[in-house]
Amino acid sequence: MTRPGELSRGLGAGLSVALGYLPVALTFGVLAGQTGLSPAEAAGMSAWVYAGASQFLALRMIAAAASPLQIVLATFILNFRHFLMGASLARKLSARRGIAAALSYWLTDETFVVASIRLASGPEARLSAASFLVLGLMAYASWVGGTLAGALLAQWIPAAVMGSLGIGLYALFIALLVPSIRKSWRFGLVAGASAAIGFAVSRLAPALSEGWILIGATLGASALGTLLPAESEVQP
Amino acid sequence: MSIWWLLAGMFVVTYLPRVIPFLIGRELELPRWVRRWLDYFPYAALGALIFPGILRAVPGRPWLSLAAGGVAAGVALLVRNPTAVVLAAIAFLLGIQNLPGLL
Numbered sequence: 388m389t390r391p392g393e394l395s396r397g398l399g400a401g402l403s404v405a406l407g408y409l410p411v412a413l414t415f416g417v418l419a420g421q422t423g424l425s426p427a428e429a430a431g432m433s434a435w436v437y438a439g440a441s442q443f444l445a446l447r448m449i450a451a452a453a454s455p456l457q458i459v460l461a462t463f464i465l466n467f468r469h470f471l472m473g474a475s476l477a478r479k480l481s482a483r484r485g486i487a488a489a490l491s492y493w494l495t496d497e498t499f500v501v502a503s504i505r506l507a508s509g510p511e512a513r514l515s516a517a518s519f520l521v522l523g524l525m526a527y528a529s530w531v532g533g534t535l536a537g538a539l540l541a542q543w544i545p546a547a548v549m550g551s552l553g554i555g556l557y558a559l560f561i562a563l564l565v566p567s568i569r570k571s572w573r574f575g576l577v578a579g580a581s582a583a584i585g586f587a588v589s590r591l592a593p594a595l596s597e598g599w600i601l602i603g604a605t606l607g608a609s610a611l612g613t614l615l616p617a618e619s620e621v622q623p
Numbered sequence: 624m625s626i627w628w629l630l631a632g633m634f635v636v637t638y639l640p641r642v643i644p645f646l647i648g649r650e651l652e653l654p655r656w657v658r659r660w661l662d663y664f665p666y667a668a669l670g671a672l673i674f675p676g677i678l679r680a681v682p683g684r685p686w687l688s689l690a691a692g693g694v695a696a697g698v699a700l701l702v703r704n705p706t707a708v709v710l711a712a713i714a715f716l717l718g719i720q721n722l723p724g725l726l
Contacts, residue, residue, distance in 0.1 A: 403705035428626050435634045445633065455629045463636035473644030475664040478653075480645070487645040494641045496672055503665035505705070551716035554680040554688065555709050558695035560673045562708035565699035567666060577663050578670030585671035604671035609663035613656050 393506075397518035400501045401525030407497065407559040408439075408529040410552030413544060415442055416537020422446045426538035433534035437527065438495065440597060441465045465598035471605060472499040479507045482516035490516060493523025496601075497556065504563045573615050581608030681716060691716050 412433065419429035424446075432442055441462040448458045473494055480487050502522060507514035537544070568575035585604035588595060653661075673692075680688040695712040702708065 399704065399706065403709055406706055406709050424626065428630075431627070432630055432633070435630045436637050438637050441633065441637065445629075455625065455632060458629060459632040459636055462633045463640075466637045467640050469637075470640035470644060471664060472668065473641055475661040477644045477649050478658075478661070480649075484646065484649070487649070488642050491641045491645040492638060496668065500665050500669055500672070501705075504669075547721055548717070550681055551713055551720055553682070554677075554691045554695070554712045554716055557673055557677040557680050557688075557692055558709045558712035559705050560669050561692060561695040561712075562699045562705035564666075564669050564673065565696055566703060567669075574663075574666040577666045578673075581667040581670030582674035586675045589675060601668065601671050605664055605667040608667035608670060609660050612663035612667070613659045617659075 393515045393518040394521060396506055397521030398525070400505045400518075401522040403559050403562070404497045404501055404522065404526040405529035407555040408526055409533045410549060410555055411439055412530045412533025413537035414549060414553075415439070415446075416534040416539075417541045417544065418443070418446055419534070420538045420541050422450050424449075424538070426535055429538040430531055430535040433531045436462070437492070437530060438462070438466050438469075439530070461596070464596055468496075468598055468602045468605070469494055469499075471602060472496070475499075476503060476514065479503070479512060479514045480516065480519065481513045486516055490519055490523065493519070493527055495526065497559065498522055498526055500560065500563055504567060573612060576615070577608050577612040580611050581605060584608055681720075687716070687719070 415433065416426070416429050419432070420426070424432070432445070436442055436445075444461055444465060445458050448461065473491060476494065476499055477487065477491075480490065482490060498519070502514055502519055506518050506522065564575070564578055568578075581604040584607050585600050588600050588603060589597075677688055677692050678685040680691065691712045694715045695708050698711040699705075699708045
């Protein structure tokens, strides 16, 4: 069941993620070119792999002449966090199994938090397949298009502009967090605990991959949340 | 050609963790505490995604990055549109990093 309101909410959410992705994708395209990938290979990696952090990691490993098997293993470890995010989102998505499986291709850290908090929030809220598809395709187009643009236009992108655009994704996360905290202090407490866990672990074990840090912080802080008094009157 | 084989391998190990929760477990009756746990994931993920990564948003300028995050939080209190918040934080950094050179 698709209502026009769902599509426009998907468009609005998709625009914010697309805007946040663009500078990161441009940077990836530039770096991929410097690592020796052709523009087609750079855009191909963004289109096929579609996972920012592991793509940057793959570039560093290609530059260090790591074996393909090592790169694939590192990619798996870094992206295993999407399993957790999928487990949280899957119950909310209104779609048949085959469609849900196709839509999961566009699950990223950003589409997960935007879909969960902006498009469907609370235990009873549902996520329509149409709104997630719109969100996912806009984010994907920005990521793949931005990569290609970065690889083709590397020498024309001013460094000062790139230095200012990197805040985009963090601003997006903050834009999701602030209204959540106003809705319930529990969300702020859980997010704060998660940030503290992530920071402490990254300091204590600097060698640990960011994928594990994100997994540990998400599992630990969410578990802390379940110990809080039940939100009987609050609609999260 | 081997880069495309690498991409194929990366595709498989990236898509599998994404798709498996949508193939299994959607019909599982989960205990209430597990459902509450899962419902907190987006907020916990937000916290760990924001900090400490935001300190590196402007390379080598952690305090400026935090200030831009503060601008984003301030704007987010006023408007609910995430795109406006993203644009405001970018405009703040463009202004503060480029205006002194122009004046």
